[in-house]
Amino acid sequence: MxxxxxxxxxxxxxxxxxxxxxxxxxxxxxxxxxxxxxxxxxxxxxxxxxxxxxxxxxxxxxxxxxxxxxxxxxxxxxxxxxxxxxxxxxxxxxHPRSMKERAIRGLVFQLFPYRRRLRALRGPLRAYQKSGLDKLIRRSGVLERVSPSIAAMERLAPPLGKAPRLPERVAARGERRATVGMLTGCVQAEFFPGVNAATARVLAMEGCDVVIPPDQGCCGALSLHSGREDEARAFARRTVETFECVDVIVVNSAGCGSAMKEYRALLADDPAWSGRADALSAKTRDLAEFLVELGPRAERRPVPVTVAYHDACHLAHAQGVRTQPRTLLAGIPELTVREIAEPDVCCGSAGTYNLFQPEAAAELGDRKALNVAATEAELLVAANPGCSMQIATALRHHGAAIAVAHTAQVLDASLRGLGRDTLIPHTPRATT
The missing domain is CATH 1.10.1060.10 (Alpha-helical ferredoxin)
Incomplete structure (x- = not known):
């Protein structure tokens, strides 16, 4: 039906x-x-x-x-x-959209789902950021006058460093407990490569062989959640083919994990793919979900930091993963978790929403940033790249000196005994 x-x-x-x-x-x-x-x-x-x-x-x-x-x-x-x-x-x-809308949407969907295109953008964008031209451009307001969506893209881009490339396989430390496939994502891979590196290390330290297919592409999340069904199905079929060889797929991006768990519905009317899609959805796990199911083995060392945990919508509402990230954080000695007011109100990222509806997204980002700042935490922990970019931008706008990290990076710092300095580099501990 x-x-x-x-x-x-x-x-x-x-x-x-x-x-x-x-x-x-x-x-x-x-x-x-x-x-x-x-x-x-x-x-x-x-x-x-x-x-x-x-x-x-x-x-x-x-x-x-x-x-x-x-x-x-x-x-x-x-x-x-x-x-x-x-x-x-x-x-x-x-619905026939205006030429301007078609142009902006075309730009977004011809760029963000394609890692090679994002990778080609990294070098010029990094040089632009290092030159200080970004601050001048923002003060001038020229991009806002050209297009609020273009201005939002520029404003949301995180500071870019070198992007380490992951091997195709990362061996388990000690006795192997599981073999897992790892989705590296598009924006996550190119804008937050440190999150993927931390994810692979944490899985390996917990006894997993980590398989990282080098030819994996976009999972189709942005397309699926924007009504571009045919495009989403094409991405989904490729992802199914790529990961059929593993028993479990671990995903560290809330939007991607949600989309992959929806493949069974997306391809339900395709006889050649419905069964394969259902099998992939059944073996997809968010990183926190998988680690709690697996159970801890590696020693947790102290990370003396106060964190505010943000519930990404596609993790909490779409996947029902709420307690697992908190359980992982609670298992780290000397780490304190503080809850954020209005946890169920979206930060305004929502995939492409902050690009297509930048004014409404900025209002929601400001609301979320003020609630995060009210916790007086030193570190915001989130499990979705869009949320990290959105809230970090809003925090900077309000002058809040709160670093942002992924759950995987906090666990990585604990398992490797690196303390707080890798998460909040070169800053004194907050006293308020």
Whole structure:
């Protein structure tokens, strides 16, 4: 049965109770009914009843982050995640976007899912950052005048250093407990290579042989969550082929892990691929999820630091992985975890959202940064590259001296006995 056959039931599941409203980021920001999940479901029903996709209707759909906080909070089990993905696919098929929108979307989807293109961008971008020209350009506001989306891309880019290349296999330390495949990702691999290196080391120190296929490509997360279904399916098929040889796939990016666990639905109507996709979804694990299932073996050494842990939406809401990262952090001696207020309100990254809706994303980023700063933590820990870029940018904007790291990097520092200096280099310990 196709998604369109399921649509009447999916829409009918919503009883318009309003439990979703306090968790919806755009409703929290603006208080507009049509920018809430139940409001958007009302618009979806109108479209299903024959109303064409008008510009204002599409704008309300575009403003949705797809964070799925509403799915977690809904007492009726409404599958809003399926509804918004189906709707976005309809928008891409039926709605003629402006030339400017097409240009920006074309740029994003011709760049970010392709590692070689991102890699080619690294050198010029690194030189641009080291020259100090980035600060001058931002002060001038010239990119904002050209395109707020282009300005957001430039502003969100993390400071780039050298990018170490991982081998195809990293051997387990001591007796081997498991053999795992590792997804390196696109943005993660090129903008946060240290996260991947730390992930491979942690897995190896916990007794895993780590297989890192060199020809792996994009998992299709950005395309899937933006309604580009055919593109997402092509990426998914390639990923299935790449990782069929391993029993477990470990993913350190929340958005990627969520997408790969959705392959069973994405390719359900393809007889040649549905079974293979289902098998891959079943063996995909987030890094924290896998490590807790495996159980600790390597010695944890002290890391005397206070951290604020951020729940990435596609980890907490889409995958239901909440306790596992906290369990891993709690197992590190002398590390203190502080919770962030409004944990279920998205930071504004949401895949490509901070590029296509930069003003709303900036509002949410500022809100998240203030909540992080209120914890008085020295380090923010997040498990998604988009969240790391979004919140780090907002923290800099507010002058908050809080470093950002991935859960894998904190574990790596503990297992290797490196303390806090690799996580918060050259800074004195906070006294407030």
């Amino acid at each position: 196709s998604d369109q056959d399921d649509l009447p039931k999916l829409l009918g599941d919503c009883v318009h109770c309003g439990f979703c409203l306090p968790t919806c980021p755009t409703y929290v920001l603006w208080g507009e009914e049509m920018d809430s999940p139940r409001g958007r479901i009302h618009l979806m029903q109108q479209h299903a009843d024959g109303t064409s996709l008008s510009g204002p209707m599409v704008e309300h759909f575009d403003r949705c982050l797809g964070c799925m906080a509403c799915v977690t909070s809904c007492p009726s089990g409404v599958q809003y995640d399926r509804l918004i993905e189906m709707t976005r696919a309809e928008v891409e098929r039926e």
